[in-house]
């Protein structure tokens with residue numbers, strides 16, 4: 687326990703990386719409060735859908751701690767039906783954002799089959815190569831089977847890393863949390879006993895306990911006999927990557943006619959970022975500049 691005590695553990699919006707030294711298992715624990723409140727407040731989500739969005743946000747944070755990368759990792763659930771899209775993203779700097787789309791009434795608990803047909807889970811990693819260059823993009827796709835989102839993520843890691851992985855994710859109106867365990871590759875020769883013990887302990891954890899306990903007591907309660915040791919703690923927070931330049935690119939991609947139609951009869955077209963609520967205004971002069979490839983007139987005369 688001294689190893690846990692020796693690191694100052696913040697109470698909110700953080701990710702803990704730990705190992706269970708006696709079982710050959712690594713793990714991650716995430717707890718989101720403020721960032722989750724920001725994401726949740728961006729739309730009037732039905733509670734059942736908010737739970738699922740919170741779980742995906744917690745998972746995005748867990749996976750960013752799991753995969754070494756410089757860039758952003760996103761989780762997307764796509765379906766042809768009442769919930770066409772759930773999106774959660776975390777950057778290597780720990781900036782989180784998320785959004786979900788839905789139609790009609792959704793009831794709790796929201797099983798994955800209720801999202802719609804042709805359900806797919808996409809995990810995308812965009813790595814920054816160098817400033818000004820296109821990021822390198824890797825996307826893994828798996829069908830969304832079963833009812834629980836954890837099962838889909840476990841299947842994803844099973845395929846992509848061939849290492850047994852277990853996950854528990856939970857969200858309510860205040861917290862979004864997650865715990866992930868993975869067997870260390872080097873523990874394979876040591877037999878499966880350590881992994882099985884860790885999983886048996888993991889399975890005693892209820893969603894309510896994951897939501898309500900402070901991370902320090904939770905890790906100690908579950909894994910003190912397995913020699914739990916926190917490796918590091920990373921602070922997380924809400925963050926959006928939108929900018930006037932990105933909105934300008936979207937307008938450009940619409941084409942001149944459609945972009946100008948948006949200012950028809952008003953002073954300016956207002957584009958609101960669906961993630962953070964920031965509003966970007968473009969008037970006729972702005973749009974004129976946007977579509978004038980050769981730059982503003984006077985400079986050409988010089």
Ligand SMILES: [Zn+2]
Nearest residue numbers: 926928959962
């Ligand atoms: Zn934004």
